[in-house]
Amino acid sequence: MTNQNVVVPDTKSGISLPMVRLSGSSIFPATAQKPPTAPGTGGGGCISLSAKKKLLLENLEINGGGGAAKINSWVDSMRASSPTHMKSSSQSLSEQHQQQITLPSALDNFDQIMEASRGKQIVMFLDYDGTLSPIVDDPDRAFMSKKMRTTVRRLATCFPTAIVSGRCRDKVYKFVRLAELYYAGSHGMDIKGPEKGSKYTKGTEPVICQPASEFLPMIDEVFKELVAKTKLTPGAKVENNKFCVSVHFRCVEEKKWSEVAEAVKSVLNKYPKLRLSQGRKVLEIRPTIKWDKGKALEFLLESLGFANCTDVFPIYIGDDRTDEDAFKVLKEREQGFGILVSKVAKDTNASYSLQEPTQVMDFLQRLVDWKKLAFQESRM
Numbered sequence: 001m002t003n004q005n006v007v008v009p010d011t012k013s014g015i016s017l018p019m020v021r022l023s024g025s026s027i028f029p030a031t032a033q034k035p036p037t038a039p040g041t042g043g044g045g046c047i048s049l050s051a052k053k054k055l056l057l058e059n060l061e062i063n064g065g066g067g068a069a070k071i072n073s074w075v076d077s078m079r080a081s082s083p084t085h086m087k088s089s090s091q092s093l094s095e096q097h098q099q100q101i102t103l104p105s106a107l108d109n110f111d112q113i114m115e116a117s118r119g120k121q122i123v124m125f126l127d128y129d130g131t132l133s134p135i136v137d138d139p140d141r142a143f144m145s146k147k148m149r150t151t152v153r154r155l156a157t158c159f160p161t162a163i164v165s166g167r168c169r170d171k172v173y174k175f176v177r178l179a180e181l182y183y184a185g186s187h188g189m190d191i192k193g194p195e196k197g198s199k200y201t202k203g204t205e206p207v208i209c210q211p212a213s214e215f216l217p218m219i220d221e222v223f224k225e226l227v228a229k230t231k232l233t234p235g236a237k238v239e240n241n242k243f244c245v246s247v248h249f250r251c252v253e254e255k256k257w258s259e260v261a262e263a264v265k266s267v268l269n270k271y272p273k274l275r276l277s278q279g280r281k282v283l284e285i286r287p288t289i290k291w292d293k294g295k296a297l298e299f300l301l302e303s304l305g306f307a308n309c310t311d312v313f314p315i316y317i318g319d320d321r322t323d324e325d326a327f328k329v330l331k332e333r334e335q336g337f338g339i340l341v342s343k344v345a346k347d348t349n350a351s352y353s354l355q356e357p358t359q360v361m362d363f364l365q366r367l368v369d370w371k372k373l374a375f376q377e378s379r380m
C-alpha cells in the first residue's frame with residue numbers, strides 16, 4: 001500500500017490543497033468547495049479521520065486471512081467504523097459537517113443532475129440497508145416504509161431499477177416485494193432479473209448470474225462455525241447471506257468486540273479462499289473472487305443492452321463501504337453518478353450525497369415527477 005502526500009490545486013479557488021492519496025483512492029477536501037468529480041483531501045496536510053479509518057480497514061483486509069493481524073487492530077477498525085466514535089474523535093462535529101458539505105446534495109443539485117442525463121437512458125441502482133430502510137438494531141426487522149415501496153414501484157415504471165444488497169437475494173426480496181425489479185444479493189454475487197413479461201426484459205428469460213456458486217458449501221460451513229463461536233457473546237448475530245456471511249456486533253458491548261473479532265479471525269485463518277470486508281457494525285466474510293457491487297452494476301448494464309453505450313446514465317445510491325465499488329465503476333466509466341447516503345464525512349467515490357433514507361425517497365419521487373413531466377412535454 002502506498003501512502004503519499006501530494007498537493008493538488010483546488011479548481012475553484014486556485015488554492016493548493018494538500019491531499020493524502022491511499023492506493024489510488026480520493027479523499028474530499030475539508031474546507032473548499034469542489035466540483036463533484038475532482039479529488040481532494042482530508043484537510044490540513046494531515047491524514048483525515050476517514051483516511052485513518054480506511055488505513056485501519058485496509059490493514060485488516062490485507063491481514064485478515066493470513067493470521068498476521070493483531071486483534072487490537074481489528075477492534076480499532078471496528079471502532080473507527082462506528083459513527084459514535086467518529087463524533088468523539090479529534091475532529092469536531094462541525095468540521096465533519098463541513099466535509100460533508102463539500103459533497104453536494106443530490107436534492108439541491110437535482111436540476112444539474114437531470115441536465116447531465118439529457119438524451120440518455122437513466123438506469124437506477126439502489127442499495128437496501130441504510131438507503132431504502134433505516135439502520136436498526138435487528139437486521140431481521142429492517143423494513144422499508146410503505147411510502148418508500150410505493151415510490152420505488154413508481155420509479156421502476158419510469159426507469160430500469162435494480163436493488164444491489166449485501167443481503168441474501170431472497171431476503172432482500174422479502175423486504176422490497178416488487179417483482180418488476182432486478183435484484184443483486186450477496187454483494188452482487190447473486191443476480192436475477194424480473195420474471196418474463198416485465199417491461200424491460202422484452203419477453204426473454206430473467207437473467208441469472210451466480211459467479212460464486214462453488215463457494216456455497218464453504219459458506220454454509222463457515223456460517224455454522226461462526227454461530228458456534230459467537231454463541232457465548234451476548235448480542236452477536238451471524239447472518240447467512242448465501243454467498244457471504246455477516247457477523248453483526250451492533251448489539252455487542254464494546255468491551256466484547258474483541259471476542260467477535262477473535263471468532264471471525266480464527267475462522268478466516270482456516271479458509272484462505274475467503275476474505276473479510278466491513279460494513280456498518282458488521283464484519284463480512286466473502287469469497288476472494290473478483291466480484292463486487294461494481295461488477296454487478298456492469299453485469300446489469302450489459303444485460304440491459306448498455307454494455308458499450310454512451311447514451312446510458314446510471315445512478316447508484318448507497319450508504320456503505322461496499323457501495324464504493326459501484327461508485328468507482330461509474331467514475332471510471334464517466335457515466336452517471338454515485339450518490340452517498342450519509343450524515344457524516346466519509347471517503348467516497350460518490351459525486352453527490354443524501355443524508356438519510358427519507359431524502360432518498362424525496363429524490364426518487366423527484367425523478368418520477370421529472371420523468372412524467374418530460375413525457376407530457378414530449379406529447380405536446
Ligand SMILES: O=P(O)(O)OC[C@H]1O[C@H](O[C@H]2O[C@H](CO)[C@@H](O)[C@H](O)[C@H]2O)[C@H](O)[C@@H](O)[C@@H]1O
Nearest residue numbers: 128129135136137139142165166246250280282
Ligand atoms: O448492501 P446493503 O443492502 O446495505 O446490506 C449491507 C448489510 O446490511 C444489513 O446490516 C446493516 O443493517 C442492519 C439493519 O439495519 C443493521 O443492524 C446492521 O448493523 C447493518 O450492518 C444486513 O443485515 C447485512 O447482512 C448486510 O450485509
